Amino acid sequence: MSATLDAATLLLTKALAAWTSRETLLCFGVMALLVAATPLLRTASGYWNRGLLTDAAYTFFYLGGIFSFLAAAPLQRGLNALVAHYVPFLRQDLLAALHPALAFVVLFVAMDFCSYWAHRATHAIAPLWLFHAIHHSQAHPSALTNFRFHAGDVFFRTLVQFVPFTLLGAPSFAGVPLLWVTVPLTVFLEALAHCDLGWTFGPLGAVVVSPAFHRVHHSAEPRHHHRNYGIAFSFWDRLFGTADATTARPAAYGVPDMEVPESFLRQLAYPFVALARRARGTAGAPVRRRAS
Numbered sequence: 402m403s404a405t406l407d408a409a410t411l412l413l414t415k416a417l418a419a420w421t422s423r424e425t426l427l428c429f430g431v432m433a434l435l436v437a438a439t440p441l442l443r444t445a446s447g448y449w450n451r452g453l454l455t456d457a458a459y460t461f462f463y464l465g466g467i468f469s470f471l472a473a474a475p476l477q478r479g480l481n482a483l484v485a486h487y488v489p490f491l492r493q494d495l496l497a498a499l500h501p502a503l504a505f506v507v508l509f510v511a512m513d514f515c516s517y518w519a520h521r522a523t524h525a526i527a528p529l530w531l532f533h534a535i536h537h538s539q540a541h542p543s544a545l546t547n548f549r550f551h552a553g554d555v556f557f558r559t560l561v562q563f564v565p566f567t568l569l570g571a572p573s574f575a576g577v578p579l580l581w582v583t584v585p586l587t588v589f590l591e592a593l594a595h596c597d598l599g600w601t602f603g604p605l606g607a608v609v610v611s612p613a614f615h616r617v618h619h620s621a622e623p624r625h626h627h628r629n630y631g632i633a634f635s636f637w638d639r640l641f642g643t644a645d646a647t648t649a650r651p652a653a654y655g656v657p658d659m660e661v662p663e664s665f666l667r668q669l670a671y672p673f674v675a676l677a678r679r680a681r682g683t684a685g686a687p688v689r690r691r692a693s
């Protein structure tokens with residue numbers, strides 16, 4: 402009994418530490434502001450729906466530290482142990498000699514570049530698309546849709562970003578990790594991009610992903626598929642030929658060619674069930690979007 406209580410106490414302590422960390426509190430504040438403001442900025446029709454509750458479950462799963470405690474932290478520890486044992490030369494801390502402000506810019510741009518290509522891979526590779534399709538299954542995008550990601554999808558992106566992050570290091574300013582800045586900033590930009598607003602950001606939209614730019618990526622229309630992959634910066638799409646400058650609101654969102662369940666728990670199981678069906682050659686396995 403004592404061992405059980407000690408384990409429960411440790412679990413609660415770690416959960417509270419995750420929920421009260423500065424970056425988590427900032428992220429929750431950003432999300433609360435966007436969720437409260439979005440219905441006031443556009444028509445509320447279609448905003449309050451069952452899918453919003455599913456998105457809220459994902460938001461709590463990630464921002465609440467559950468995913469970090471169960472999967473992300475153990476994965477990070479495992480990867481760090483592998484690097485220390487087999488490839489210690491990867492730890493170069495290349496940003497250590499730079500001014501913190503410049504280090505922040507380099508880190509942010511480099512990680513976004515990796516995210517762009519990881520995002521393209523999740524659309525181009527059939528098994529990865531089964532996991533990423535969960536994110537696209539929301540027919541009524543909102544700020545909370547930013548967190549509708551299957552854990553397998555997040556795992557893949559973490560692996561893609563691990564090597565460059567290890568090479569560059571995690572710079573800090575006056576003892577404050579720059580992640581406390583990058584994480585809330587990324588959450589704000591990505592959540593705003595999912596708000597289904599017609600904002601283009603004007604000239605700034607040529608650099609930063611705007612809501613109008615990103616909602617094209619979530620369009621159910623085939624002509625919009627494989628467009629506007631940028632996470633924070635839109636210039637990657639222009640540079641690599643995947644940009645669509647359409648500003649009109651898409652006729653519909655979602656993945657109508659796939660039967661993605663709405664339940665949070667069933668969505669976690671969905672890609673594995675679909676992969677098993679494909680392995681057995683069972684009819685009904687979802688079809689991947691074809692490249693345009």
